[in-house]
Amino acid sequence: RGNYRFEPVTDKVIRYGLGAVKGTGQLAVEAVVRAREEGGPFKSLYDFCVRIDRQRINKRTVEALIKAGAFDAIQQNRASLIASVDRAFEFANATAANAAQVDIFGDSEHGSATAEPELVDATPWGVKERLTFEKTAVGFYLSGHLFDEVSHEVRRFCKREITDLLDSRDQQVIAGIVSDFRVINGQRGRLAIFKLDDKSDSIDATADEALMNANRNTLKDDELVIVSGRLQPARGGFEARFQVQQVWDLASARCRFGKFLRVAVNGKAPDIARLLKDFPARTEQSEHGELVQGLPVRLSMARGGAQVELQLGERAKFFPTDAALASWTAQAEAGKAAVIYE
Known part of the structure; x- marks a missing residue:
């Protein structure tokens, strides 16, 4: 249903602009909208590939739309859709060749429509894989949160949510998904700066060089970490920051x-x-x-x-x-x- 730009649907609902999906572009989205307006809603991935202008839309564009969730109303299994893109383009090209043959001979005996093949059978992506691909396509998690997959277990031993952090110098234990991870040169060596997000809220966090090196396989974007440290309250125009002193992955x-x-x-x-x-x-x-x-x-x-x-x-x-x-x-x-x- 989407167009190139974001559009208000109601006072509380905004339809996501297809142009904001990384890997599309205005010409590609306009080709999708034109095909949809001329022939009605798309019925399948094959129907989509047959009807759109394939000179404006390539396989990477289709894959980006799938990862963003634009085909979910047609097929929920995004892994199966991604695995079927090559097959769908081959089917579209064969259908176009058949149609051209009909035009040459003027009757349908020399070219007939081919039944759509089945989608490639593929194991559906797990929550982490689906959301990670979604983030590459739209820049953030749109249909869920990586913390959802582990929250039930994590909350059994890490009760405090980020939004409930105490304004205290005492040690506190929190859990969250790492994002915006970067390393800077501080006064006492290299310093890791990143965000921790547990869906209740997010907070900037820091880890010194020794801790960062000891946990290089855990402290990285899109990974769950459980950390112990102290809250550095907001002051002097700076936001609150969590100084990490211990790090665990879920198994640890x-x-x-x-x-x-x-x-x-x-x-x-x-x-x-x-x-x-x-x-x-x-x-x-x-x-x-x-x-x-x-x-x-x-x-x-x-x-x-x-x-x-x-x-x-x-x-x-x-x-x-x-x-x-x-x-x-x-x-x-x-x-x-x-x-x-x-």
Whole structure:
């Protein structure tokens, strides 16, 4: 429905301008609008590619529109649409060739319309992949927020939202998605400056060079981090800033804040040796010596109304990545495996 520019629909609704999608341009959008006005709403990706002026719109433009969500009313699976762009252009070119043949011979026997092929079967993108592509197309998350995917678990151990930060010099723990990450040269070495956003609010944050280097795989755009630090209140025309002193990704936070993984079993234990081999606890050097990063495991069994939990020993700690938790869950009774935080 969109045109090149943003348009008010009601007092509270604005229709997004297709010209604001990166990779389009005014001529391309005008070609889309013209085709839509002449032939009505597009029925499919193939219908779109057949009807638009392909001299004005190339494959990259179509891919940008898909990533932005412009085709969601036609097909929700953006991954399938992206995988089908080449097929759709081939179909459009074949349809145009058939139409040209009809014009030459003056009858339809020498050129007939071809039935639209199926879209390429592709696994739908997860929330992070979908929103990351969306951000490349429109510049920000439009249909959701990266924090949505993890908020339920994160809020079990990190209760304080950014909007509820206390005006205090005490240490506080918050979580958020990193954005606008950049590095500057400060008075005491290089300094990382970035925004943390947990959907309730966002705040500027800083991390010194040592902390930045120790967490270079975590402190980057579009990544979830859980951080501990102190709030530097707004003063002298400067906005409030959060001085980060510790950083965890979600797996490390599970080790730091989680008590254990509870795994339901009923007559058949998981392949514990294999799981520990695939996802061993991690060791890291600190000023206090070697530290083990791992989550303990308890096996939970129920019989005739009675329940018992078996705590596995220290050697049974594992590093709780998403893949590790999925593997424990797959071997648990009825898929019942959960990190217990309190």
